[in-house]
Amino acid sequence: MSETGVIRILLVDDHPVVRAGLRAMLADFQGMSVIAEASEGRAAIAELAKLSALGDPADVVLMDLQMGNGMDGASATREIKAQDGPPVLILTTYDTDADILAAVEAGAAGYMLKDAPPEQIRQAVLSAAAGQTALAPEVAARLMGRIRSPQPSLSTREVELVELLTTGLTNKEIARQMFISEATVKTHLVHIYGKLSVDNRTAAIGEARKRRIVRG
Secondary structure, three states: OOOOOOEEEEEEOOOHHHHHHHHHHHHOOOOEEEEEEEOOHHHHHHHHHHHHHOOOOOOEEEEOOOOOOOOOHHHHHHHHHHOOOOOEEEEEOOOOHHHHHHHHHHOOOEEEEOOOOHHHHHHHHHHHHOOOOEEOHHHHHHHHHHHHOOOOOOOHHHHHHHHHHOOOOOHHHHHHHHOOOHHHHHHHHHHHHHHHOOOOHHHHHHHHHHOOOOOO
C-alpha cells in the first residue's frame, strides 16, 4: 500500500467495457485507485513487472478468469504467486467447482462474482490488500457444501478430468493433458461414475453440469 494509504489496483479483464465499468466503480471507493489495466494474464504479469520497475507496484490484482485466447486468470494467478507478486482477487461470472478450485489452488486471495453488490467488492479488495481471504457468499457456500455433503465430492483431479471430458478428448488425449497413464484415467473415470451415480461419459458430463461442477 502506498504511503498515502491508497490501495493500488491492477485491473485485468478482456472486455474493455467491463474494465471501464469496474474502473468507474472503484473510483467511487475512497482509498482505492486503478493504476493499470491488462486484457489477459500474460499482459498482466508484464504490467506488474513494469510497475515494480517504476517503483509503483500494485497492491492488489483484480483478475477475470476466462480471457479469450490469452492466458486465463488461474494460470496468471499461479505465476504471479510464484513470483511473490501481490494478492490476486478473482472477479468472474463463473461459480462452478472447477473454476473455484482452480483459482484457490493457484493461490487466489479471494473469489468474487461480477454481479456482487459494489460494497461486497470493496470489502473484498480491502481484505485481499490486508492479506485476508475474501469469498463471495455463493462461493463460500459451494466450498462448504463440498465439505458437508453426505455425497462424496469429486477431487480436484477428478474435476479437472471431467472438464476435459466436456471437450470430447479420448482417454489417451486426457492422459497426455494430465500427465498420467491411460490406466489412471480409467481408474479416475470409475471413481467419477460412482460419485455421480452414472455409468458413462455422456451421463457424467450431464450430471456434472447439473451439479455446477463444470460449466454448462
